[in-house]
Amino acid sequence: MKLSARNQFxxxxxxxxxxxxxxxxxVEVAPGVVFTAAITNESAEELGLAVGKPAVAVVKASDVMVGVAG
Known part of the structure; x- marks a missing residue:
């Protein structure tokens, strides 16, 4: 699989x-580092996702927001 997105985990x-x-x-990419993705049910089924299986989290965004408490 080749993608233009550089941020692949x-x-x-x-x-x-x-x-x-x-x-x-x-998708846990390192101990305690978890990405959560919201995808269509159809996509989840087509990908054959299952707990314990390998997957790649791909981040493609034009904006990243940063916030702090208080």
Whole structure:
């Protein structure tokens, strides 16, 4: 798989929560470092996602926001 996105993080699926139309998938890329993605249920099924299987979290964004407490 080749993508133009440079921010690709290989990891393991640790959780899958299917909703009515959207599935939330958690991918752990390092101990304690987890990305959560919201994808369509159809995409989750087509990808064959399952807890314990390898996956790649791909981040492609034109903006990144930073916040601090208080």
């Amino acid at each position: 290989a990891g393991t699926v640790t959780a899958i929560r299917k909703g009515v139309t959207t599935t939330h998938v958690q």
